[in-house]
Amino acid sequence: MDCDLLITGDLLIDPLSGFKGRGQIAISNKRIVAFEPDATSWNARQVLDTTGQIVCPGLVDLHVHAYEWVTNFGLPADDAGIHSGATTIVDQGSAGAWTVGGFKGHIADHAKTDVRSFVSANLAGALQGGMEGTTLHSPEMTRVDEIVRVANQYPDFVKGIKSHAESGGLSHWGTTVLEMALAAANQADLPIYVHTGELFPVNEATRPATETVLKEAVSLLRPGDTLAHVYSAMPDGIMGQSQSIPASVFQALEKGIHFDIGYGLNFSYAIASRMLEAGILPHTISSDVHADFNSYHDDNKLDYSLCGVMTRLWGLGMSLQDVIARTTYHPAQLLREENEIGTLAVGSRADITILNLEHGPWTLSDGQAETLSVNQRLIPAWVIRAGELIEPNRRLLRDVCHSPLTSGTG
Ligand SMILES: [Zn+2]
Secondary structure, rough: EEEEEEEEEEEEEEOOOOOOEEEEEEEEEEEEEEEEEEOOOOEEEEEEEEEEEEEEEOOOEEEEEOOOOOOOOOOHHHOOOHHEEEEEEEOOOOOOHHHHHHHHHHHHOOOOOEEEEEEEEEEOOOOOOOOOOHHHHHHHHOHHHHHHHHHEEEEOEEEEEEEEEEHHHHHHHOOOHHHHHHHHHHHHHHOOEEEEOOOOOHHHHHHHOHHHHHHHHHHOOOOEEEEEEEEEOOOOOOOOOOOOOOOHHHHHHHHOEEEEEEOOOOHHHHHHHHHHHOOOOOEEOOOEEOOOOOOOOOOOOOOOOOOHHHHHHHHOOOOOHHHHHHOOHHHHHOOOOOOOOOOOOOOOOOOOEEEEEEEEEEEOOOOOOOEEEEEEEEEEEEEEOOOOOOOOOOOOOOHHHOOOOOOOOO
16 A cells, blocks of 8 residues: 555554553654554655654643743744654733734645644733733733634634732732633633643732642632643742642632643642642643743743653653653644644544653753752654655754753752
């Protein structure tokens, strides 16, 4: 039989089927046409031997910022996407209803990466990171009907709504904006993704008690909605500064609320370890990669990546299969596209990531300057995007690729 591309390898991992082992994948016309453990003979136009590497569904990074130039902190979409090993990226709230058409037309439609949007609850989007939050993200700047309009206008692109549950917003307008976002989510039949951890300027006179922030969010969110930054060290975040896990965390999980890593600036190894010890795994693993909040279009200081986060969570004790499921099949389910992406199933789109598995040791730091020693790291060697074989430039993979780590000693 003929195919365009045949990938052979000794470690294929597909979370949906539970497959882990030697096998091969045949691709034709941008689709997976065979995924089989035995070496059936194919007449392939191109063959990729991945012996010693890991072949998995194309990584889906559920939290990036890629509205370059319009937001001050947007990254080039393909650098955050295919060039970092992710075939699909989801921008979390950089665009709002009034700016999402531009994000699609000027960025997403020109990217090789599959780019999607969780549209911000406010009309303009997050133009300046967390800054001007009380102006930009206020109830006056939020309109339910406009969110619903763009959700209906771009059903394959707008896949959810981004909102916030943090001390700044709560101190100014309580849960008003979150409730408007939820009203829109109900009307548009979309999931909502909620930032946690202090972000907007706080009105100190009405600052909420830290432990009430999560409680308020959990009482409002619906099964299948997502809380972000779940291993963050922010005092008003999921775990707060508490040594024991707050009751609201268990209530959230019982309610079917999903937890996402959203690695970003405030991830803490100490909190991650405490949560993992208690068996609280994230449902999805995402990076929250973005350029500098305090300059314009400057990503020189970005020092974390999706593969870096996967490497860290693997190093903290999650299994490789769990890590891969949470960066492929689980986020694909959240996008309601698990038949198309996040899987190696026959018939799905040929979006595949091939990872180098390198042996260390290395030392990786988190946002709190805590360090973790890891013996293995994951680096994207190839991505296949709709059947096309692409070698990632890895420009933004400073945490797992560039100095001083490339010395092997860290
Ligand atoms: Zn973010």
